[in-house]
Amino acid sequence: MNQSVTVRVPAKINLQLAVGPLRPDGYHDLVTVFHAVDLCDEVTVALAEEDTDSVAVSGEGAAQVPADGGNLAMRAVRALRARAGMAGNVRIRIIKRIPVAAGMAGGSADAAGALVACDELWGTGLPAAELSALAAQLGSDVPFALLGGTAVGRGRGEQLSPLAGDSAATYHWVLAYADGGLSTPLVYKTLDQLRDGRDVPAPGLSDELVEALRAGDPFRLGRALGNDLQAPALSLFPALNETLAAGRSLGSLGALVSGSGPTCFFLARDAEHAASLAARMREAGACRSVAVATGPAAGASVITTEDATRHG
Ligand code: C5P
Numbered sequence: 001m002n003q004s005v006t007v008r009v010p011a012k013i014n015l016q017l018a019v020g021p022l023r024p025d026g027y028h029d030l031v032t033v034f035h036a037v038d039l040c041d042e043v044t045v046a047l048a049e050e051d052t053d054s055v056a057v058s059g060e061g062a063a064q065v066p067a068d069g070g071n072l073a074m075r076a077v078r079a080l081r082a083r084a085g086m087a088g089n090v091r092i093r094i095i096k097r098i099p100v101a102a103g104m105a106g107g108s109a110d111a112a113g114a115l116v117a118c119d120e121l122w123g124t125g126l127p128a129a130e131l132s133a134l135a136a137q138l139g140s141d142v143p144f145a146l147l148g149g150t151a152v153g154r155g156r157g158e159q160l161s162p163l164a165g166d167s168a169a170t171y172h173w174v175l176a177y178a179d180g181g182l183s184t185p186l187v188y189k190t191l192d193q194l195r196d197g198r199d200v201p202a203p204g205l206s207d208e209l210v211e212a213l214r215a216g217d218p219f220r221l222g223r224a225l226g227n228d229l230q231a232p233a234l235s236l237f238p239a240l241n242e243t244l245a246a247g248r249s250l251g252s253l254g255a256l257v258s259g260s261g262p263t264c265f266f267l268a269r270d271a272e273h274a275a276s277l278a279a280r281m282r283e284a285g286a287c288r289s290v291a292v293a294t295g296p297a298a299g300a301s302v303i304t305t306e307d308a309t310r311h312g
Contacts (some may be wrong), residue, residue, distance in 0.1 A: 002120065003047050003307060004044055004305070005044070005046075005117040005118075005304070005305050006303050006305075007120075007301065007302055008041075008300070009042075009043060009109040009300040010109065010145065010300075011036070011037055011040070011104040013035050013104065013256075014032050014258065015035050016031070016033040016206050016227070017030065017227040017228055018203030018204060018206075018228055019191060019203060019204075020202050021227040022192050027156045028188060029203060030140075030154065030155070031152065032153040032154075032157055033205070033209060036144070036150070036295055037173060038294050039097055039295040040097060040098070040297070041094060041096050041097055041110055041113060044115030045090050045091070046091045046093075047090060047121065048089045050091075053077060053257075054090075054091050054092065055091075055092040057093075057094045058094070058096065059094075059096035060100070061271070062098045065100055066108050070115075072111040073092050073094060075111065076110075076112070076115045076118070076138055077114050077118050078141075079134055079137065079138060080115055080118045080126075081118070083130075084124040092291025094110050100185070103260045104175075104258055104259065105145060108141035108144075111142045111145070112142050112143075113143030114188070115131055115300070116302065120305065122131055122179045122223045140157040143160055144298060145226060145300055146300050147162070148296065148298045149296045152205060165216065165295045168216065169213075170295070170296075172218075172268040172269070172273065172292065172294055173267060173268060173293075174245050174266040174290060175263055176264045176281060176286070176287035177291070177294070178264075178290045179287075180237070181262065182233060182260055182261045183260075187260035188229070188260070194231060194235065204288055208220070208224040212224050218253055218268075218269060222252070222253065224254075227258075227259075230261075234257070240264060241256060245286075246281060246286040247266040250280045251273075252253065252264070254268075258276050274292045
């Protein structure tokens with residue numbers, strides 16, 4: 001029997017994020033194109049002798065992540081334990097690389113990682129559709145962290161259909177991390193305020209974006225990027241205007257706020273262009289730090305398991 005399972009789980013960016021009107025349940029109907037990038041958290045879940053669950057977080061922004069029952073990975077473990085009728089406590093260890101409250105679904109990634117790790121640890125073997133339904137109860141972006149790749153999200157973002165793009169295409173991104181975070185509910189609320197009661201049409205998928213992905217053409221993709229949450233994110237975090245302007249003037253093919261922000265991302269032609277764009281973004285200094293990433297990346301995947309014999 002496995003004593004411990006480690007899962008790698010990717011961050012996401014939204015290549016398109018079209019937001020419809022506010023729904024009676026407090027969410028907004030979306031049409032979004034999720035894209036997983038190879039910036040990953042690692043989530044390890046181990047069987048514990050202790051009589052409570054525990055979580056320890058290290059890495060990028062760890063101090064801002066709750067290490068108690070409010071932790072999304074802990075909530076995921078508890079949800080799966082209840083769903084699968086399991087008993088026994090676990091120790092969760094999270095190594096963060098995805099920045100916190102940054103619009104890259106880092107918390108959702110940790111929840112998805114914990115679901116996959118516990119499913120393997122306990123041998124629950126839930127069908128993918130059931131794991132995805134459980135994930136959707138934890139947060140709108142959690143099902144996509146399970147799936148990875150590039151996919152259209154509808155509803156709250158939890159209804160996914162993989163996008164058949166050019167399967168050979170890899171995109172090269174430069175990520176600009178901001179100093180500070182943004183609250184997702186506040187960004188949505190600010191969008192509603194900016195819309196000022198005007199009629200908002202149902203969101204629709206960008207044909208141009210889908211065509212660009214089908215063709216695997218980064219130049220077209222760069223022109224087709226779009227995010228309805230960018231305007232409210234910029235109004236709450238005006239420094240992002242400079243970050244976006246820096247990336248545009250340094251020759252990115254496209255520049256956008258990621259999800260509800262404040263991370264901004266920039267599309268490069270290829271790996272070499274991404275490295276030089278990242279270096280020049282660092283020099284420009286219009287953000288806290290800069291990273292490069294490629295996509296699409298795989299969804300939450302088991303990378304190591306340790307069994308009882310190795311633990312003695
Ligand atoms: O689903 P999740 O907990 O990640 O969503 C966080 C918050 O983001 C929600 O409480 C809501 O305010 C906002 N949201 C929304 N419409 C969506 C997804 C999220 O208004 N489709």
